[in-house]
């Protein structure tokens with residue numbers, strides 16, 4: 221079948237909740253993907269940072285195949301011999317005492333919100349059902365009813381109310397706004413250390429440290445959504461570590477299973493996650509042995525291949541080189557590690573057409589928030605590949 225036939229089928233039979241580039245990918249290897257016509261592309265999206273380890277990493281593939289031949293799903297009604305090892309290795313890697321595994325990122329966010337509310341009632345003694353959670357404008361925390369309830373993007377929410385109460389939104393990057401929004405009923409502050417979907421928005425330096433301090437002083441939980449920024453993407457294991465901050469709760473997903481499987485988790489300590497009792501929360505697939513085995517292998521790749529350091533080095537080089545590209549369209553190049561945004565001028569006519577031109581030249585990137593092109597290749601990228609891409613990007617940033 222040809223590209224156009226696949227696209228026609230998809231458009232006819234599938235809901236149109238995405239506007240993908242018209243490239244039909246059939247396989248991938250490391251930083252490269254191949255379409256059904258055999259054309260090769262550098263993947264600069266990494267499935268929204270889910271494939272930090274590179275496409276079809278052989279070690280993660282081997283773990284998947286091995287585990288799939290043994291047992292894939294037990295449900296949590298019984299124990300399995302992968303989940304305990306996953307818990308232990310995740311704790312060793314992240315420094316958190318405990319974790320709770322889910323599947324999608326949005327589910328893990330919901331899980332963190334539930335435990336924050338329970339903590340507020342049980343520990344902080346907030347009157348039942350009055351807990352408030354502070355969130356930030358421009359956030360992205362998923363697509364469930366609750367996570368869109370505190371979205372500020374009209375497209376994400378306009379037709380989907382009524383919304384979940386209990387959330388307060390303040391401007392992103394302004395610690396004093398959080399201070400002012402705190403009441404005796406505040407359970408938690410939830411934010412992304414860098415807003416990925418919001419357009420690679422990096423808050424002012426010191427922000428995360430101030431927020432952590434405000435939370436500590438006011439007996440409020442600090443929840444960091446590191447689903448996109450975590451696991452090496454920004455050149456630290458967690459983006460909050462750029463400011464030496466260790467939030468009370470960190471949410472991860474995406475790269476936790478290297479793109480092979482949806483695995484997410486809420487990380488925290490006994491004091492918070494220990495509050496869940498049997499029956500209060502769960503997931504049929506959460507913590508299944510296949511997910512646990514894959515995630516164990518995916519975490520091991522991050523460590524063994526030193527991907528955090530690699531993201532720091534390659535990211536610094538990529539950002540520096542992108543910043544030096546002369547272009548009438550570019551307003552700003554910003555990023556941390558390999559989470560990079562190129563913001564275009566208002567007159568550039570939107571980022572989409574630039575992504576289409578990049579596609580023609582063999583680079584897959586996706587616009588975010590109309591005017592930002594995100595460059596977030598797998599962390600296994602090397603300097604030669606960046607050097608290959610730069611002249612092509614320069615060409616595209618200089619089209620009419």
Ligand SMILES: *Cc1c(COP(=O)(O)O)cnc(C)c1O
Pocket residue numbers: 268323324325326327329360361362363412416417445446447448449473474
């Ligand atoms: C992708 C993402 C989510 C949602 O994850 P899903 O797996 O798509 O549900 C939540 N928060 C952030 C910061 C994300 O980037």
